[in-house]
Amino acid sequence: MVALLVLCCASVVAGAAIQQRDPVPAGYVAAPYYPAPHGGWTADWSESYRKASALVSNMTLAEKTNLTAGTGIFMGRCVGNSGSALRVGIPQLCLQDGPLGVRNTDHNTAFPAGITAGATWDKDQLYRRGVAIGEEFRGKGINVHLGPSVGPLGRKPRGGRNWEGFGSDPVLQAFGGLLSIEGIQSTGVIATLKHLIANEQEQYRMYNIIKPGISSNVDDRTLHELYLWPFAEGVRSGVGSIMIGYNAVNGSACSQNSYLMNGILKDELGFQGFVMSDWLAQISGVASALAGLDMSMPGDRHDVPLVFGTSYWMYEYTRSVLNGSIPVDRLNDATTRILAAYFKMGQDQDYPRPNFDANTQDAVGPLYPAALFSPEGVVNEFVDVQADHAVIAREVARDAITLLKNEDDLLPLTSSASLKIFGTDAEKNPDGINSCADQGCNKGTLGMGWGSGSARYPYLNSPIDGLKDRSANYQFFNTDSFPSNSNPSPNDTAIVFVTADSGENYITVEGNPGDRTSSGLNLWHNGDRLIRDVAAKYANVVVVVHTVGPILMEEWHDLPSVKAVLFAHLPGQEAGDSLMQVLFGDVSPSGHLPYTLPKSEDDYPDSVGLRGYQIGQPQDTFTEGLYIDYKHFNKANITPRYAFGHGLSYTTFSFSDATIVAVTPLTATPPTRPAKGETPTYSTAIPPASEAYWPENFDRIWRYLYSFLEKDEADAAAEIGSSTAEYPYPEGYSNVQKPGPPAGGAQGGNPALFETAFDVTVTVTNTGSRAGKAVAQLYVQFPSESTVDTPIIQLRDFEKTSTLEAGASQTLKLRVTRKDLSIWDVVAQNWVIPVVDGDYGIWVGGASDNLHLRCGTATSSCAGDQTSPV
Known part of the structure; x- marks a missing residue:
């Protein structure tokens, strides 16, 4: 074209x-x-x-x-x-x-x-x-x-x-x-x-x-x-x-x-x-x-x-x-x-009308700050909108914490544990929690990235605050270099706090113009070295990572003394207490990775690297197509450090007694879309000057x-x-309304796409000795006879249990829609099910690489103890 x-x-x-x-x-x-x-x-x-x-x-x-x-x-x-x-x-x-x-x-x-x-x-x-x-x-x-x-x-x-x-x-x-x-x-x-x-x-x-x-x-x-x-x-x-x-x-x-x-x-x-x-x-x-x-x-x-x-x-x-x-x-x-x-x-x-001013923290100021001469007035009324929102903020921060490794069941910690804490990420920015505009620095506890997606902290409950609140037995070394005076003891557990940051590109932080250019996927502030140095002196090391996304862990992950690794992601203001609830076992960790963790940046396709300077318009061509993150790793048969969806608990779970029930009969293409309804009509005459x-x-x-x-x-x-002059409209311009494409018909597209094709249930049982929550992840595998190139598995639904006591069970309901089983046909310009009567594999489990329960759409049956598709 x-x-x-x-x-x-x-x-x-x-x-x-x-x-x-x-x-x-x-x-x-x-x-x-x-x-x-x-x-x-x-x-x-x-x-x-x-x-x-x-x-x-x-x-x-x-x-x-x-x-x-x-x-x-x-x-x-x-x-x-x-x-x-x-x-x-x-x-x-x-x-x-x-x-x-x-x-x-x-x-x-x-x-x-x-x-x-x-x-x-x-x-x-x-x-x-x-x-x-x-x-x-x-x-x-x-x-x-x-x-x-x-x-x-x-x-x-x-x-x-x-x-x-x-x-x-x-x-x-x-x-x-x-x-x-x-x-x-x-x-x-x-x-x-x-x-x-x-x-x-x-x-x-x-x-x-x-x-x-x-x-x-x-x-x-x-x-x-x-x-x-x-x-x-x-x-x-x-x-x-x-x-x-x-x-x-x-x-x-x-x-x-x-x-x-x-x-x-x-x-x-x-x-x-x-x-x-x-x-x-x-x-x-x-x-x-x-x-x-x-x-x-x-x-x-x-x-x-x-x-x-x-x-x-x-x-x-x-x-x-x-x-x-x-x-x-x-x-x-x-x-x-x-x-x-x-x-x-x-x-x-x-x-309500605005009662704050994003341009100043003063009560009185210019009404139009960018004007040469502006009237002044009350611009900030300091209305407290926090209510009890710290509760949900703390819950999200806590339940997102993802336990990646826990050898020898080092975690949870006992209340009397002797702790040595390392890394500036454990405590608030000494310059002030809001001292950097739009959080455009990485000093102290990393609760969010930088840029327009940030917010000011009303307070920051840091990990050190959390330890203080528990009267924990700890010694803190507020440095990102290993101190000579930590005096390791065989009974000590060392906790190392490390970070990786990023943000919007109107701010450059430590050489990173938004994207992680100078830091790559490495930890900031020599975090890898700090972990190695601590691991060389302490027999039991816990690594806590506050990060914006994937990092590389190979320098230290397999060191014998690195027993536990937690990703606390970006916890916001409730960084401390939310972490303490997991570290000390008030709750079992229940977070799962929202991305894959690689062993090397070379594990990714070249096309997903950052595009640098190019003469003219920079071109970023998505040649990898559908194959990003876990879909790429699976296709390339690359074993990551940790797979998408991975997350451990202090207890264990089983997935059993699954059922699959057909709900909506399938056809290769969806039923004809509904026609558009009436829209408002107005005069098309040019109004008077x-x-x-x-x-x-x-x-x-x-x-x-x-x-x-x-x-x-x-x-x-x-x-x-009012003249006969014709405006030079762009190629293809028309002012005649269209009936709409076949794939449309409602908000989101043809409503038939979102009809449930199959209902799936699975029973999740806590088979361990502690209370905890589990996540059932549902992935679809297209039939082997399909000639359309599709990823091996694709996430299509998930559900999380309530807190299950030891031995307790809960039945979760998941669904597979018509769209979940479809591909986009670029010729037909519509969603198409490539093999209507094929046996789509509906895999359910706790991570993308831990799927052992399979339901088949053709047989309407489910079986456990299956070989995971990846």
């Missing part, structure tokens, strides 16, 4: 410059898809669209464009502040980071990061964490929560922001995202699923005046079966907003990629909410609107110094509608989508972005709009 030509960055008054995209490898195509589908055609959004359309029908042109963009960076209390339409009762919307808690405020909870929540493999905790986060955002008066994150997926082990998501598998990531969305939106806050899509590294992600952002080149099947999977589930859960990424996909910037926004997201997945840009990710005006972008954040242009307060939208959007370059129905749909999400969450009913004029006696704030035009500008634009 011929590469698209895109409209880039030009004023619509002078006409748009057409620029040839940088070439991408053959076969990677961002096909044109127009027009932007209208929202409102699913029954579950019909009432909110009815309310929204009634309002939009009564709004002026300038009021509509005012809602589609931010008022400028640092031009309000929140990280993003939309315009308002006060005449019809719509206030500014407050948009605020981040996925693990309210960023840059006070009296909030610093929850465990997404990767930590994913390591719990606990659906109930994922949901309750989402509810607690939503309550805090609502309590601060935030309309739109900029989370959860399911992109990056974790394709690159060194990727800087993998820790914001839930793990390196699309199903684990999907459950983390959708349960968080359901929890957040249950409180009336609009959740934002991000970043669409294939945004897998930090370096070179952003467009600037010198260089385009990196192009993630992804084939259609891989896009659907891996990277889009969690977005589809998030849309199915009713998410109100989706944020596009900075990067390009197949050569076309996400912010103006019509195939992604119009074709996949709004048509195939039936997304009913609004699409926003990442901050300064928008690179064009008309092109991004036509391609399906609904809201520009924070409103400014990326290619002009921010001090000038210029925008691709706001007044330019108003001009573009008047001069006919953007159809009126595109603006109407964008505005309706924003308001529909607002009404869907009930934000028209006594929703007077709707764009500046109001009389309007008090303007310098650098604030407004949607109004001077009278002569508005009149001039309207004159063009």
Whole structure:
């Protein structure tokens, strides 16, 4: 297919410059898809669209464009502040980071990061964490929560922001995202699923005046079966907003990629909410609107110094509608989508206004900090939104702790154990727990990565605090070098605290610009050496790792004295007590790895390495296809240090008495999709220029972005709009609404895809001597007669038991959907079951490499003691 030509960055008054995209490898195509589908055609959004359309029908042109963009960076209390339409009762919307808690405020909870929540493999905790986060955002008066994150997926082990998501598998990531969305939106806050899509590294992600952002080149099947999977589930859960990424996909910037926004997201997945840009990710005006972008954040242009307060939208959007370059129905749909999400969450009913300021911790300050002259007022009211959220934060941090190794049953510790503690990670940053902006340093206990996904700590319960609270018998050496005065004793147990950090690339920490470039997958602060040195002097060593993702352990893992290894991931504010509950055996560890731990970086395919500098647009081609993380290791027959899903307990479990029951008869393709319902209708006539004029006696704030035009500008634009001049629309442009692709039909896609094909039950029994929780992981193996290349096993569901006492059992229910047994057919552009009558293996067990219970879909029978497929 011929590469698209895109409209880039030009004023619509002078006409748009057409620029040839940088070439991408053959076969990677961002096909044109127009027009932007209208929202409102699913029954579950019909009432909110009815309310929204009634309002939009009564709004002026300038009021509509005012809602589609931010008022400028640092031009309000929140990280993003939309315009308002006060005449019809719509206030500014407050948009605020981040996925693990309210960023840059006070009296909030610093929850465990997404990767930590994913390591719990606990659906109930994922949901309750989402509810607690939503309550805090609502309590601060935030309309739109900029989370959860399911992109990056974790394709690159060194990727800087993998820790914001839930793990390196699309199903684990999907459950983390959708349960968080359901929890957040249950409180009336609009959740934002991000970043669409294939945004897998930090370096070179952003467009600037010198260089385009990196192009993630992804084939259609891989896009659907891996990277889009969690977005589809998030849309199915009713998410109100989706944020596009900075990067390009197949050569076309996400912010103006019509195939992604119009074709996949709004048509195939039936997304009913609004699409926003990442901050300064928008690179064009008309092109991004036509391609399906609904809201520009924070409103400014990326290619002009921010001090000038210029925008691709706001007044330019108003001009573009008047001069006919953007159809009126595109603006109407964008505005309706924003308001529909607002009404869907009930934000028209006594929703609080912002009571904090992300720009300062002072009570009084400028209302518009980036303005040359700004009025001042009360900007922080210091509202405490923590409630009892420390409880769920502590539970998640505790139940995520993953015991990888426990030789000689060294753990749990006795209350009288003689402990020697090593490593600065055991205690708080001596400069202050919030001394580094956006946590942009690695000093003291590592509770989260850095960047916009961070939050301020209200307090930090460090491991040393946890030991103090227990009156433990310990001596602490607050250094990352082995001290000469530790005086080892045969009765001592040494605990070594080590870290690996990463974050967003506007901050560089110890030579790592977001991604782990200089550190690689090694421990920071000479952690490997510290462990080796301690292990040389002490007979019993426990290693506790706070990490953003995979690390290398080969230098010390097999040392005889390294008896136990725990991954505490990124625990947030409750790092200490949550760890103590596991170390001292109050609870058995129940976390499982949300990614694979390699023995060497060479174990990964070269294609998942970080892309360095390239002339022109950097190209990142996903040649590994479906084979990332455990799927790659299994295909390449590489034994990792620890497999995806691995996690030990202080007790043991058995999986038995499984059943499988067919629920929905299967066909090669799903039943025909439902037709779209009715959508709001509006006049398509260009509105009068007077709707764009500046109001009389309007008090303007310098650098604030407004949607109004001077009278002569508005009149001039309207004159063009009434002429016969034809705007140079992009290749493939049309303004005729489509019925939608066969794979669509509801939020998330064709609803038949999510029908349960098979119900599976399994009895989990605690066969050990201590209480504990187990996770049943369900993987699908495609039939041997299938000619379609698929990974050996793929995670499709999981469930966690309640706490089981010794000898107790619990029956867990899992399910396999039609989509779980399907592949994406790039020719049919639909989900297809390749062997309808084949015997799909449904494997259940405690880790991806510990599967010994198999159910067959053809025989409707299950058997234990089977040879694990990997």
